[in-house]
Amino acid sequence: NAGVTQTPKFQVLKTGQSMTLQCAQDMNHEYMSWYRQDPGMGLRLIHYSVGAGITDQGEVPNGYNVSRSTTEDFPLRLLSAAPSQTSVYFCASSEDETGLDSPLHFGNGTRLTVT
Amino acid sequence: DQQVKQNSPSLSVQEGRISILNCDYTNSMFDYFLWYKKYPAEGPTFLISISSIKDKNEDGRFTVFLNKSAKHLSLHIVPSQPGDSAVYFCAAIQQGAQKLVFGQGTRLTINP
Numbered sequence: 001n002a003g004v005t006q007t008p009k010f011q012v013l014k015t016g017q018s019m020t021l022q023c024a025q026d027m028n029h030e031y032m033s034w035y036r037q038d039p040g041m042g043l044r045l046i047h048y049s050v051g052a053g054i055t056d057q058g059e060v061p062n063g064y065n066v067s068r069s070t071t072e073d074f075p076l077r078l079l080s081a082a083p084s085q086t087s088v089y090f091c092a093s094s095e096d097e098t099g100l101d102s103p104l105h106f107g108n109g110t111r112l113t114v115t
Numbered sequence: 116d117q118q119v120k121q122n123s124p125s126l127s128v129q130e131g132r133i134s135i136l137n138c139d140y141t142n143s144m145f146d147y148f149l150w151y152k153k154y155p156a157e158g159p160t161f162l163i164s165i166s167s168i169k170d171k172n173e174d175g176r177f178t179v180f181l182n183k184s185a186k187h188l189s190l191h192i193v194p195s196q197p198g199d200s201a202v203y204f205c206a207a208i209q210q211g212a213q214k215l216v217f218g219q220g221t222r223l224t225i226n227p
Contacts, residue, residue, distance in 0.1 A: 004158070028152070043206075092158070104215065
């Protein structure tokens, strides 16, 4: 009963490096999203997708790219890491975007440090 | 511009007493409000929700109250248990917007 799986759990990057945070769900959910959690800021939406081939920007999209080639996977790419991207990243999925009929299911997060 | 605000970063309550977590919002177009609970090193999990057409929703020990005129909602936990110690996030969404907006979170500690 995997749910939403995020890898890696921890990552340290140097400024300017690139990397991809992986997210996979096995619940056949159409809606997937990425949030970052920062102290005093709560959870802020980075990007989201309502289905394969469809993505859109959230509240804080700058510096991040996403793609949705399959229903199951929704990777988040950092093209050139900056210290301001040090955060905990959460991937979430649900049957519908409101999270009402089917509440958002979150992964356990990726803690990223950029030095 | 923080549309959903939780002004108390932390709250400490004695076991068995009532815990009241508060949340304010600025966008009068929000249709639904939700509470999520988060333990350390885990992702948030859904707790309870309420539609803007209601003023109260109850689920076991958890009750959410909505005051639309004040743009305020609260989560009551009665009685509080040690396992309730966690960070609680308030969230809101406008139907059709496809974006759930979260507050900053409140860390609840239940003392034995």
